[in-house]
Amino acid sequence: MPIHEKSLIRPENLVEHDELVIDGVDVSGHWSTFIETRAISDYNEDLQDEIGALGGGENIHRCWQCGSCTNACTVNAINPDFNPRYWIYLIRLGMESELVRDKDIIWQCVSCNKCTYACPRDVNPEGVMKATAHWLEMKGHTEKKPSMIFDEAFSEQVFDTGKIEDGLVLRQFFQRTGQPLTQPWLVTLVTGLIKRFPVFYLMRLGLATVFRPRTKGWSRAKAAINEYVEEVEAANRKALKLDAKGAE
């Protein structure tokens, strides 16, 4: 089977004209199937630097395309289109449009780091996947994924109080992802808890939910963490040549 041709002609490159007459011959519909140009016509020379500037992407330029990462990859075993080696190549050469085509698969990396241990060049492909997903999101190619929203709710709380109140994390997560709080599994969990937990603990849980205690002397730690987070975010946006936060 001519695998080459099949993969080269993508549905979006096939053009049909509903009504077309060439030299007096009616070639409407699929008689007029044209293939749009498939050639890569330029490199985005900033792509490697941009992704390399995001956390985890630092060593991308070391990759020698051996394929060990893809071969070791957990997700690749299930979905052959999940190919870290290939994306690293696209990024290094600046084939942006090719990369963006796979935007809905790239974030599926499960961070198992099998690739990291397989890589002979110490590229840290797991980090590159993270940086790439981050890049896609910052550039507006992908929506925030639920896991990202969860992480945000989680870390916001830690930064704020130095503690985690699971109930609040869950409530925020469901709210921000537009899901009802009355998830059957959650209802079961909570009623189970109430039945089995000693009253004393339940009271403490209740109090914590209402008063949201902070870690002692947290305000200084909080300031330092926020400053650092802002610094990194600003650096990331600068590396990607995006406006300062909020000015989008």
Place this chain on the structure above:
Amino acid sequence: MTKPVLIVGGGPAGLSAAHALASAGQKVVMVEKEDRLGGAPILSGYAKLVPSHEWAKDAIGGMVSRVEGNDLVEVHLGTIVDKFDGNPGDFKATLKNGKAIEAGATILTTGFTHFDSVNKPEWGFGTYPDVVTTTQVEQMLSSGAGVKCPSDGREPDRVAILLCVGSRDRQIGREWCSKICCTVSANIAMEIRESLPNCNVYIYYMDIRTFGLYEGDYYWASQEEYKVKYIKARIAEVTSDGKRLLVKGEDTLVKRPISIPFDMVVHAIGMDPNVDNMTISAVFGVDLNKYGYVNKTSTYAHLAETNRPGVFVAGSATGPETIDDSIAQGQAAAMAALNMVRNPVLEAAE
């Protein structure tokens, strides 16, 4: 008193043989076709050499002055050997300028000829002025003129280096790998990035053969420190859109055709057999191998032997060689020649 050793060709191999012989007290006569010594690195104006990063004019220039300043070496410039007769210990050579020379042994260090890119017209050399060769870029760097597009003198924003131009190509009867051009190209790419930090350099390859220790110092240094990009593609053609050059081929790793604009395209030209080799073969009675280089008869017993006793060969006359290997072979040939002039009968009888 033994007769001198005749060395034909004053490149790195010949210079090293001459110096080795003179150091052992042996008289040498050197015949060089061009009007100065030094071989390709000097005659073609190479810039910084692999692997020392020394300028060619300093490194090879030092070898030249060491030989020119030696009383035991007699140098004939701007001439070639026209006739060559006799036996080991007792050869007679006549130069084109009429001069007769007696020699106990001879070493051929006549080197190579740069591939002429005009023979690959699809890659645009000779059609577009901004398609140049590695030799031209070496000259831009060594002359201090800097890397500029010949068409209008602008500094290129993007340079493509095409490997294996005139090597590994059956179509044009050149099946050998020229051995050094991958490393030289990586070296040139780094030099371009150093002198023009805003210029991106892409190397289009079939395989990368930066053998031995060059792997780290050139292949990886060029990528890790200089962000040179390597693309697996054999370029189909170089054309122009009127403004910039268009490099067309298939990026084999993504299975996609490419058509990328560049300001300058550099051919990594290979090392052809010396164009004089047919004449050299006839005059000295030495065989050529199937590729057209001077044939070495034995690899292990006597490194530098040809089929004719008393006539030795070294360096890139025998096939694509690096400078260091040419120098080593020059010294090996000197050893063999020294044996020959001091014990001609013994050697011949063996």
